[in-house]
Amino acid sequence: MSCEVTFSPNDFKSDLKPVWCPGCGDFAVLNSVYRALADLQCLPQNTVIVSGIGCSSRLPGYVETYGFNSLHGRALPIATGVKLAAPKMTVVAVGGDGDGIAIGGNHFMHAARRNVDIAYFMMDNEIYGLTKGQAGPTTPSGDKTKSTTYGNPDAAVDPCGLAISLGASWVARAFSGDVKGTTELMTKAIRHHGFAFLNIISPCVTWRGEHQSKELRAKMRVLPAEHEVTNREAALRFTDEKDSLTVGVLYDIGRRLLSFRRAAVPAVVGGHPPRRPIASERDARSPEFSAPSAPQWPAPASLLSTAESARRAPLPTAAARACDAFPCGWTSPARDSTSAGRSLLSIHAP
Ligand SMILES: Cc1ncc(C[n+]2csc(CCOP(=O)(O)OP(=O)(O)O)c2C)c(N)n1
Ligand code: SF4
Numbered sequence: 249m250s251c252e253v254t255f256s257p258n259d260f261k262s263d264l265k266p267v268w269c270p271g272c273g274d275f276a277v278l279n280s281v282y283r284a285l286a287d288l289q290c291l292p293q294n295t296v297i298v299s300g301i302g303c304s305s306r307l308p309g310y311v312e313t314y315g316f317n318s319l320h321g322r323a324l325p326i327a328t329g330v331k332l333a334a335p336k337m338t339v340v341a342v343g344g345d346g347d348g349i350a351i352g353g354n355h356f357m358h359a360a361r362r363n364v365d366i367a368y369f370m371m372d373n374e375i376y377g378l379t380k381g382q383a384g385p386t387t388p389s390g391d392k393t394k395s396t397t398y399g400n401p402d403a404a405v406d407p408c409g410l411a412i413s414l415g416a417s418w419v420a421r422a423f424s425g426d427v428k429g430t431t432e433l434m435t436k437a438i439r440h441h442g443f444a445f446l447n448i449i450s451p452c453v454t455w456r457g458e459h460q461s462k463e464l465r466a467k468m469r470v471l472p473a474e475h476e477v478t479n480r481e482a483a484l485r486f487t488d489e490k491d492s493l494t495v496g497v498l499y500d501i502g503r504r505l506l507s508f509r510r511a512a513v514p515a516v517v518g519g520h521p522p523r524r525p526i527a528s529e530r531d532a533r534s535p536e537f538s539a540p541s542a543p544q545w546p547a548p549a550s551l552l553s554t555a556e557s558a559r560r561a562p563l564p565t566a567a568a569r570a571c572d573a574f575p576c577g578w579t580s581p582a583r584d585s586t587s588a589g590r591s592l593l594s595i596h597a598p
């Protein structure tokens with residue numbers, strides 16, 4: 249007798265009650281997260297949500313999956329580590345505009361260019377909410393805030409434009425008030441193989457005013473059907489909008505995943521063998537793992553078999569010496585043949 253368990257959005261609600269201000273856009277984002285996880289039937293034990301610090305970064309606590317409310321600006325390096333150590337997990341990073349583009353801007357750049365297989369939802373309220381309303385990188389020029397009482401003298405950054413220029417392979421924009429649209433974009437981001445960046449415009453009623461929500465809704469436009477998602481120039485045209493707020497997938501290209509490139513590194517480089525070819529496991533995701541989707545970059549058989557044969561081959565003496573000297577506890581094949589091919593990250597995984 250088979251027993252199939254299905255999850256509803258309510259199953260992803262944790263016992264914690266959100267402490268956001270009444271009317272905060274992050275409530276709607278949270279709702280979309282519950283729905284997206286249910287739509288994809290993500291198993292809670294196979295899902296991790298990692299955040300930084302900020303009002304928005306409280307989100308992992310409200311979701312019944314693994315979660316990590318980490319340090320300001322550090323969601324992406326931690327999510328990257330989780331994904332590399334546990335490649336079968338569905339990894340979602342979340343946080344605010346300040347968390348992702350100000351203090352965490354450097355990490356944003358490297359996660360995008362490395363094309364780590366994680367979905368990143370940035371809740372963009374154009375302000376530092378938790379610390380009481382200072383202007384941040386996405387605050388429009390000229391806007392008065394607690395820290396710019398005469399008007400913001402700086403130019404604002406468009407997070408989608410930034411992500412495209414940094415090499416992200418999937419970039420989209422959503423408005424939190426559009427729960428259906430945001431949910432759809434979240435499911436696409438999670439299914440995407442590679443770094444998927446979703447900029448969610450999410451009003452802060454307390455520091456940006458109650459009118460912000462209405463104004464944003466009035467500006468919302470759906471991406472024209474003829475938009476070509478692989479056309480970089482076309483995508484960038486939607487990242488410099490003043491009077492409109494276009495939602496949808498702006499950019500979507502296939503690029504090799506970080507895991508594929510790691511599998512391709514020859515055994516002797518840096519004295520470490522490549523990690524086991526996790527890409528094959530990743531792409532043959534069985535239904536027990538969430539988000540089945542056709543990989544945009546099917547595992548190149550020649551690449552994986554090269555990596556696999558490199559893994560099995562004994563290391564040259566010099567390389568083995570380099571591993572012995574490495575202070576991470578990594579066991580070289582010379583000392584223990586059973587751990588050949590395991591990387592530092594897999595050794596340290598729980
Ligand atoms: C290293 C460090 N620097 C500064 C802070 C203070 N701090 C906490 S949250 C935050 C800004 C949060 O803004 P954002 O990421 O946009 O999130 P929001 O609260 O708007 O959702 C700042 C500056 C901190 N906690 N740690
Ligand atoms: S301060 Fe702004 S972002 Fe933070 S909970 Fe309140 S409304 Fe939301």
Ligand SMILES: [Mg+2]
Pocket residue numbers: 302344345346371372373374375376377384
């Ligand atoms: Mg913010």
